[in-house]
Amino acid sequence: MVVGKVRALAVCFDTLNDSNAPVFSGGELVSGRVLVDVAGDVRVRSLAVTARGVAKVRWTESRNAAASTAYTQNYTEEVEYLHHRDVLIGSAEERDEEDAAADEGGVTILHAGLHELAFSFQLPQMALATSFEGKHGSVRYWVKAELRRPWMLPVKVKKEFVVFEHIDINTPLLLAPQAGSKEKTLCCWLCASGPISLSAKVARKGYTPGDSIQIFAEVENCSTRVVVPKAALYQTQTFFAKGKGKEIRQLVSNLRGEALAQGKSQSWEGRVLKIPPVSPSILDCPIIRVEYALVVYVDVPGGLNLSLSLPLVIGTIPLHNATSRTSSISISSSGSASTWAGVAERPEGGPLSGAGSVSVTLKRGKSPTIHRWMRIPEMLFAHESERANIFGGKRLTRTSLDALKHECVHMGGAKSTNDQFQRTTSRLF
Template sequence: MLFDRLKRFLIVLEGAERGSPAAFSPGQAVVGRVVLELAAAARCGALRLRALGAARVHWTESRSAGSSTAYTQSYSDQVEFLSHRDTLLAPPDNGEVTVLQAGRHEFPFTFQLPETLATSFEGKHGSVRYWVKAKLHRPWATVKKVKKEFTVIEPIDINTPALLAPQAGAKEKLARAWYCNRGQVSVSAKIDRKGYTPGEVIPIFAEIDNCTNRAVVPKAAIIQTQTFVARGSKKQKKSVVTSIVGDSIAAGKREVWHGRALKIPPVGPSILQCRIIQVEYSLKVCVDIPGTSKLLLELPLVIGTIPLHPFGSRTSSVSSQYSVTLDWLSSIPEQPEAPPEYSAVVPSPTAEQSLAPPCRGELGAVLEGPFFAYIQEFRFRPPPLYSEIDPNPPSDGIRPRCMTC
């Protein structure tokens, strides 16, 4: 029987490392092969392949109706992203079966992923999964099946204006205990941008004013919120990804965070485009107030997959510095000036010192890198080509220059 002669039956995907699933992007081609090893010649029927991808959610909730009666309500939904079928080995048209000789047989396959797919995900009440399944039909025997999962990562580029915009907020809270007013606590926080990638450090700029008569403790944390939707109902699960604790702030004092670092650990990217599953992130700055509830300030985050381009995070700040320190660039004429007199070309020692290019220390960090060379190119423009025709004819009352001198 084929069952006794079948040594190996598996699916191999290109790009997959040993022990880990292959990763693909939406729109990419998935290339692989089905491997079949036989110890002896055997009769085989059809070999069919199917690729599937779907998001599924499911959870149950207990409902009470009266004092003693209770029932359970189930919620579930599914969204299919991928469905591909292929026949790798078809039976002959005459109704006979195919005889495969002993040894290794490989059946290649390829299929294209759709342009829009959700990132693979495993959650408490749902998942987004992709897999390839092969079925080997055999005469007078059960169907042999093999399954191979793969990962899809939807690219999220944080180099977009919406994700590069700074995020800021402020909140205040009146601390009360037993109807006594103990003062007010306020917090304001700001981060450079909305989009980050795992491994990056978020610098937190914050001010915490403690106007109460007790010490308070500031904290910051990255929160992941998983939202599952089915039949018009929602189920959420929140978890702390990472957190930091600041120093205690005495009564009547103020604490300032000058870019307090909070590193993002390895986490999955945000899922924002799936109808039934969403994964969102936020930065929460909170203040623990003794005797009352916490003061919470939440700033939205998006965890992406494409990291920040070089100098991307400094685009707005550097541009503002150019407008302040490099205003003289706007005075450069579009047309080159006429050749100067010989006496003007040979400067005095004082003029030589004034015409020397500025050192980088004087101009600051703005002129570091290739931009410094870009400015120098304008400062030392080559002289215009010689011509018998003056490109800048003198106006009335000015002595014309002798072009033959």
Template sequence: MGVRLKSFGIVLDGRDLSSYSSGELVSGQLLLETGVRLPVIQLRLEAKGCARVHWGGDGPATEATRHRDEVVYLQQRQVVRRAADDEGYFTLQPGKHKFPFSFHLPPGPLVTSFSGKYGSVKYWVTAILERPCGTSQVVTREFSVTSQIDVNAPYFLASVSKSIEKTIGCWLFTSGPISLSAKIERSGFCNGEAIPIYAEFENCSSRLIMPKAAIFQTQTYLENEKTKTFRQIIANVRGNHVASGSTESWNGKSLKIPPVNPSILDCSIIRVEYSLAVYVHIPGSKKLMLELPIVIGTIPYNGFGSRTSSISGHFGLDMSWLQLALPEQPEAPPNYADVVSEEDLARQFPSLPQADDLEHEFGSPIFAYIQEFRFQPPPVYSEVDPNPAFSEEVQHEVSFEI
């Protein structure tokens, strides 16, 4: 039997809890420890990522009814270290060893990591230690990938609304219709965000109804022409009972999105979609429900930026001419004395009496008069025009010709 390592593992550089995106660098170290001299043919690394679906019966009898499919998004191999001598192997001395590695994810779009009812999207790195004798030792480490979805894209900023109506009863024993209309101002949201719901519930039936709302996650798995679907509620909220002949309004009722997987819309065999369902629970009858499609993204909503861009796009404004009209460094305004002649300057600003002359004329320091003026009471309020002559004068000057 071959000698086993004391430890063998993979550590990713500073990204143990975070997620990667397409085109990013994945780097880390292979850590191993041995207690004896260990001959090694090569130490290599494999990186793989794929989407897989599988459902069907168990056992050989149901082999024909099983459905499996796979789409590969990442497939890379590299040799971390190999033998450089004629013997065909190198020797690891007793102790701990570190071997760095790195590789780039493909620049094209990658599907977000996901684990569902009948399939998954996973990415992982595998380290293989090959030895001259004995079986190779293998260790695997998963890592997460996120496909970025910007909820500020124009098609996620448009409002979505629907209406529906249902009459309770059958034949001649009808009790009146129940109508429901709902609206959301946009369809793109992120984890932790609250969805404001605007809805109107009108109950013209004879029953007591209960308005509710929920976020549904729909997982769809495809294999050739076969489809498997799994649907679940991830969050819900309820309103107040609506009595017969009454109405209920939701003016932005909040429904918070819990931590869930972002929408997956770019995979050929797995789709993860979300919808906001607004419905009415009717005792003794099937519920009345409408669904508004939503998308769970990764880049948060930026109201100011998206609103500005949408307005500019709507009106088709081109503001590039402003850059040509404005100088890089604004010039200082000219001095007033440079643009006005000395004669005009002397005529506009007559010489003012000095403070000593004013005090001599008033017989006391000028500061006393300033203080006296400052503390004078305000004029008495009156609705009578203090300048009636001026008003009449203006009225006489304005005339209309017909």
């Protein structure tokens, strides 16, 4: 009797996306087929598929117990997100039995040719960790098919699929602007130079791969050194095991400004930093975290840099159409208007030019709220070119900004009109 041969064993997924890649999310149905190509008749005891999803971390550290004694400490941890097993050929009683005996009963004959056996399972309705490959850990999902035959070694094949835990950046938290400011004074023994000041702002906290981050920043150099403003997007991978953490920081993209001599200043009016294809943020996995931060900093030769870190979240669901928002703030100049929707996102065009006026535009004729009024000064302060044009070239200092804030709070509480706001800005400037 001629014994048949298994020529190939493969796993194929049924995918419906445009890229034809096996990509799924929590709660979705995963389906596919196991392909078995045999030459001649093959006696099969069982064919089972097992789906697994595991987050795993591992790293080692060297320790010194005494002056002449050293050892290696291993740190490992594992979290299981998925474990599903199904038998495609064979009885239910043989699901977990080892093929220890070649019993004539319970054997299925596969005749020569290609055989397709369908499988399906549903991903858990829970927050699954996004697929990820890092230096000290990973999150992987896969399906393994195992074909067992009497008196022969099993044939196995494994194929991975991708899981995305979706992050929608259209939530209020991720649409909120991120801003900050810092100042430092350089010292050399008993002599101190003037301060270096830095302020930076981005339109929102949430972005997706391929987006462009528009950076608005101001740097003023009153020190005696030549400094350079820069910006960089960093990814931080943090791995946890046995109560200890291991952190890896990687540069994603960066940009460089012009060198600043003593007494000079520089403004970034929407300098663009593009986000390359990167892994989304992982925030809910107990042993692996992937976080992002935009670091705007001043490179100080021979000294510590002045650095400002703005935390960001890289999501999977991109920004919706800005026209769906309910209100807008616009700065109009010489009859033209440039609209900032919701969180004051700057359009692609250049800065406004010519003498202009500040106006607040609200839909349905509603009066500005206190919150809206209080946001106007900060937005004006963040845009050097616009405020210079709006206020006839006069500089909007922090002192005048605080005064304008106070007036805006008063007007917001009194449901003031745009004309009242115009009169206030004219009086203050």
